[in-house]
Amino acid sequence: MNGNFEYLCYGLVAAWLIVALYVLLLGMRESKLAKELERVRHMVEPRGK
Amino acid sequence: MRNRIMLLLTVAFAGLIVWNLKHILLDVPDEARQDAIFRILYFHAPAAIVGLTGFGVGMVFSGVYLATKNFYWDTLAAATTEVSLMLAAINLVTGSIWGRQQWGVWWAWDARLTSMLVCWLIFAGYMMLRRAIEEPDTRARLSAVVSLFGTVNAWFVYKVIEWFPRLQHPGPVLSFRTGGRIDRQLETPFFWMVLVYMILAVVLVMIRMRQESVAREIDSLRRMAHA
Numbered sequence: 001m002n003g004n005f006e007y008l009c010y011g012l013v014a015a016w017l018i019v020a021l022y023v024l025l026l027g028m029r030e031s032k033l034a035k036e037l038e039r040v041r042h043m044v045e046p047r048g049k
Numbered sequence: 050m051r052n053r054i055m056l057l058l059t060v061a062f063a064g065l066i067v068w069n070l071k072h073i074l075l076d077v078p079d080e081a082r083q084d085a086i087f088r089i090l091y092f093h094a095p096a097a098i099v100g101l102t103g104f105g106v107g108m109v110f111s112g113v114y115l116a117t118k119n120f121y122w123d124t125l126a127a128a129t130t131e132v133s134l135m136l137a138a139i140n141l142v143t144g145s146i147w148g149r150q151q152w153g154v155w156w157a158w159d160a161r162l163t164s165m166l167v168c169w170l171i172f173a174g175y176m177m178l179r180r181a182i183e184e185p186d187t188r189a190r191l192s193a194v195v196s197l198f199g200t201v202n203a204w205f206v207y208k209v210i211e212w213f214p215r216l217q218h219p220g221p222v223l224s225f226r227t228g229g230r231i232d233r234q235l236e237t238p239f240f241w242m243v244l245v246y247m248i249l250a251v252v253l254v255m256i257r258m259r260q261e262s263v264a265r266e267i268d269s270l271r272r273m274a275h276a
Binding site for chain 1 (some may be wrong): 083084085086088089092093095132135138139142143146147149150249253256257259260261262263267271273274
């Protein structure tokens with residue numbers, strides 16, 4: 001593998017790694033929000049009954 | 050309906066990226082002076098185009114918030130800016146890798162690179178500002194000011210290669226800026242890549258907006274619980 005192609009690979013990996021990390025962050029935020037929503041709903045439900 | 054649109058866009062993104070990657074990696078010939086490494090530009094420049102445009106779109110959304118005082122627009126501005134910041138990061142990192150191979154250095158303090166870094170830092174500051182201020186109206190107004198300031202800088206990033214032609218960063222190469230200096234075979238996958246990043250950005254903004262609506266629901270339930 002020549003050096004030029006090696007750096008192209010680094011670039012491609014970096015480009016998609018940043019997207020993957022951001023999507024992972026969104027996924028973590030989503031599951032945190034879902035848990036929080038569930039928790040707050042349980043807090044409210046007894047009052048609604 | 051929104052989930053269906055997101056699914057449709059995600060499928061379009063996946064199909065387009067596979068098809069275009071095949072073109073970029075297998076069909077497009079090596080560039081005469083740079084060999085294979087020039088293909089980084091298919092990620093580097095489209096990420097900048099969509100990212101910088103996103104900053105501008107975020108500023109427009111902030112402006113709509115200031116005119117209407119509807120927080121939906123402020124949330125949309127924040128979501129658009131966050132996704133654009135991620136795209137700007139792709140631009141900076143891939144550019145640095147390209148520079149290391151072509152120039153022998155990871156970074157050069159020329160006007161293009163520096164203004165892009167400043168732009169990224171301004172919008173990173175925008176995101177930090179939003180976390181630091183709890184009062185929604187103050188947060189939205191100050192965010193709009195930072196967004197305006199950052200977008201002016203983003204415009205400078207775009208124009209600087211015309212204003213300072215002797216930069217280390219290459220000058221404009223796309224045909225709509227130069228009148229046709231780049232071969233169409235090299236240019237077409239570039240524009241497809243711009244579309245790919247646009248679709249990706251729209252999907253990610255939609256996901257962020259969905260999260261914001263869940264956060265609002267949590268807030269209203271909390272208020273009910275404490276009432």
